[in-house]
Amino acid sequence: MPKKLGKPPPPPPAAAQEEGREELFASCSFADLGLHPTLCAHLQDKMGFQAPTRIQAQAIPVAMSGQHMLVKAATGTGKTLAYLAPIVHLLQMREPRVDRTHGTFALVLVPTRELCLQVYGIAQQLVHRFHWIVPGYVMGGENRAKEKARLRKGISILIATPGRLLDHLQHTASFVYSNLRWIVFDEADSILELGFGKAVEDILEHLGSRNGAPDQNKNKGEHIRRQNLLLSATLNEKVNRLAKISLKNPVMIGLDDQKKPSGKSNMLGNSHTSLLSDDEEDGILEKQNDVLEHAVDDFKLPAQLVQRYVKVSCGSRLAVLLSILKSLFERQISQKVVIFLSTCDSVDFHHTVLSQLEWSSGPQLDMDKKQKFLSCKVFRLHGSMEQDDRKKSFLGFGSEKSAILVSTDVAARGLDFPKVKYIIQYDSPGEASEYVHRVGRTARIGEKGEALLFLQPIELDYLKDLESHGVSLTEYPFQKVLDSFPVNGQKPHKRKIISLDMHPWIMSLQRSLEGFVAAEDATKKLARDAFCSWVRAYTAHRGELKKIFMVKKLHLGHVARSFGLKEQPSLVGRSHQVQLKKRKKEQKRQQPAKRRKLPSKK
Numbered sequence: 001m002p003k004k005l006g007k008p009p010p011p012p013p014a015a016a017q018e019e020g021r022e023e024l025f026a027s028c029s030f031a032d033l034g035l036h037p038t039l040c041a042h043l044q045d046k047m048g049f050q051a052p053t054r055i056q057a058q059a060i061p062v063a064m065s066g067q068h069m070l071v072k073a074a075t076g077t078g079k080t081l082a083y084l085a086p087i088v089h090l091l092q093m094r095e096p097r098v099d100r101t102h103g104t105f106a107l108v109l110v111p112t113r114e115l116c117l118q119v120y121g122i123a124q125q126l127v128h129r130f131h132w133i134v135p136g137y138v139m140g141g142e143n144r145a146k147e148k149a150r151l152r153k154g155i156s157i158l159i160a161t162p163g164r165l166l167d168h169l170q171h172t173a174s175f176v177y178s179n180l181r182w183i184v185f186d187e188a189d190s191i192l193e194l195g196f197g198k199a200v201e202d203i204l205e206h207l208g209s210r211n212g213a214p215d216q217n218k219n220k221g222e223h224i225r226r227q228n229l230l231l232s233a234t235l236n237e238k239v240n241r242l243a244k245i246s247l248k249n250p251v252m253i254g255l256d257d258q259k260k261p262s263g264k265s266n267m268l269g270n271s272h273t274s275l276l277s278d279d280e281e282d283g284i285l286e287k288q289n290d291v292l293e294h295a296v297d298d299f300k301l302p303a304q305l306v307q308r309y310v311k312v313s314c315g316s317r318l319a320v321l322l323s324i325l326k327s328l329f330e331r332q333i334s335q336k337v338v339i340f341l342s343t344c345d346s347v348d349f350h351h352t353v354l355s356q357l358e359w360s361s362g363p364q365l366d367m368d369k370k371q372k373f374l375s376c377k378v379f380r381l382h383g384s385m386e387q388d389d390r391k392k393s394f395l396g397f398g399s400e401k402s403a404i405l406v407s408t409d410v411a412a413r414g415l416d417f418p419k420v421k422y423i424i425q426y427d428s429p430g431e432a433s434e435y436v437h438r439v440g441r442t443a444r445i446g447e448k449g450e451a452l453l454f455l456q457p458i459e460l461d462y463l464k465d466l467e468s469h470g471v472s473l474t475e476y477p478f479q480k481v482l483d484s485f486p487v488n489g490q491k492p493h494k495r496k497i498i499s500l501d502m503h504p505w506i507m508s509l510q511r512s513l514e515g516f517v518a519a520e521d522a523t524k525k526l527a528r529d530a531f532c533s534w535v536r537a538y539t540a541h542r543g544e545l546k547k548i549f550m551v552k553k554l555h556l557g558h559v560a561r562s563f564g565l566k567e568q569p570s571l572v573g574r575s576h577q578v579q580l581k582k583r584k585k586e587q588k589r590q591q592p593a594k595r596r597k598l599p600s601k602k
């Protein structure tokens with residue numbers, strides 16, 4: 001499974017990590033939270049979870065009490081278990097016993113297919129000792145007929161992406177959800193940002209879980225208490241509307257203290273909270289209907305995460321990326337690195353370069369000594385890949401000890417790849433919340449991690465934007481890395497500081513790149529498509545960020561260089577537009593009618 005199966009207990013933490021771990025874990029046990037002993041034993045013995053994290057200690061009792069809940073907690077703090085464990089606990093004790101013919105009791109909505117598979121993997125582990133509870137998933141890209149058959153048999157805990165779920169609600173008559181008790185929105189803000197807002201409203205309408213909507217079960221004389229849970233590391237004003245239409249008097253966990261109403265202890269009259277220390281209780285607020293009055297946009301990042309930026313002129317970006325990767329893998333052979341890019345075409349191009357570029361580090365004429373520039377495995381992930389390839393990449397990167405994943409933001413949310421030590425944001429993320437989620441793929445559950453953001457000199461104001469959200473970065477000492485590389489087979493003695501673009505190592509690497517791209521028509525095409533899509537994505541920055549990432553400040557010739565292209569960018573751009581129009585016309589002719597309009601892919 002994609003998830004870390006049977007993850008052993010973490011090794012004894014180093015002194016530096018000790019403090020962070022103390023902050024992360026609660027002082028109580030899973031049993032103290034009221035979870036069933038069999039479930040507690042499974043968590044400890046099979047999954048290696050010795051104690052709940054603080055966020056779990058706060059959320060699990062609230063989820064078990066039947067109240068609606070809104071949770072904001074840093075990436076990698078165990079939010080998945082915070083909602084799945086209480087659901088499994090309550091389902092295993094249900095009388096009469098849960099049966100497949102009862103249909104779906106819990107629905108978990110997630111923004112991406114990979115997260116869907118991941119959450120399904122964890123649900124499978126949690127129900128291991130309760131075989132009568134059946135988890136399952138439905139998501140875009142999968143075979144609808146097979147999904148219908150699985151829904152007909154009955155799925156107790158259903159994990160779903162919104163578009164496909166709505167499809168089944170509308171077209172699968174045998175899908176039983178009259179017993180639905182929980183709706184969970186994992187990565188709630190992302191679900192809305194990806195354009196699923198309308199689908200979510202329709203889903204709530206179908207399920208009768210919208211505030212003010214008629215309760216379908218009333219007519220049948222049953223009373224099922226519906227409980228909705230919203231979770232993310234970043235909540236913003238977009239979630240406000242979803243919270244307002246789906247949550248009634250929610251308990252808020254992890255929202256900032258200034259919004260705490262006075263007389264907290266009176267409001268938290270529930271006995272479950274008495275298990276928590278004062279600190280743990282501090283993160284819990286209970287509110288009436290004014291769910292999120294203001295955008296909650298200061299972000300908590302894992303304390304042990306090292307965050308840096310590297311200032312690189314546009315034309316040398318790719319050569320610098322390759323140099324940093326080489327240096328990382330030379331320092332430590334076993335590394336896992338995720339690189340975030342802005343578009344699918346750009347992922348395809350960079351995946352080809354990183355996995356295929358060969359070069360000779362000796363004198364230029366020494367061509368027969370060519371070797372791979374990077375020797376590790378390189379995976380790619382984006383929303384335009386075939387579903388099978390997407391799954392293979394996701395599972396493949398997850399199980400490798402040493403590898404690079406080149407991805408769009410499709411990997412930014414919720415994915416829990418084990419042992420990722422380094423996140424490189426080669427293209428800027430835009431919204432600060434996306435920065436937070438991308439870097440959150442490392443430094444999970446108290447482990448160490450580093451993040452590096454590439455910025456051009458004209459983009460440095462982005463650092464101020466991040467700072468305004470409480471995120472600060474220091475500069476990466478790239479010159480040191482550069483000076484450690486040999487030039488023409490010679491280790492450098494002492495070099496004068498010269499501009500990056502004129503550095504012999506960078507110049508020689510750039511020549512190799514341009515040669516590599518020019519050698520094959522297919523690679524040239526990849527580079528051109530990537531260039532065009534990159535420029536389009538650059539123009540798509542929103543709001544205040546438009547003033548930082550200004551396409552008219554870019555030197556397109558230098559942008560082309562960063563894709564290993566020597567051609568004039570304007571020519572490349574025009575021919576690409578013509579090709580794109582042709583391709584769209586061709587596609588229209590081939591596919592008659594689309595079933596439904598889905599949100600755009602990442």
Ligand SMILES: Nc1ncnc2c1ncn2[C@@H]1O[C@H](COP(=O)(O)OP(=O)(O)OP(=O)(O)O)[C@@H](O)[C@H]1O
Nearest residue numbers: 049051052053075076077078079080233414416445
């Ligand atoms: N109590 C625990 N003890 C040890 N490890 C845990 C515990 N709870 C969860 N984990 C592990 O911590 C990692 C992060 O958990 P999870 O993916 O749920 O985090 P998250 O808060 O949802 O992160 P994100 O915001 O990125 O989605 C996972 O590998 C999970 O197995």
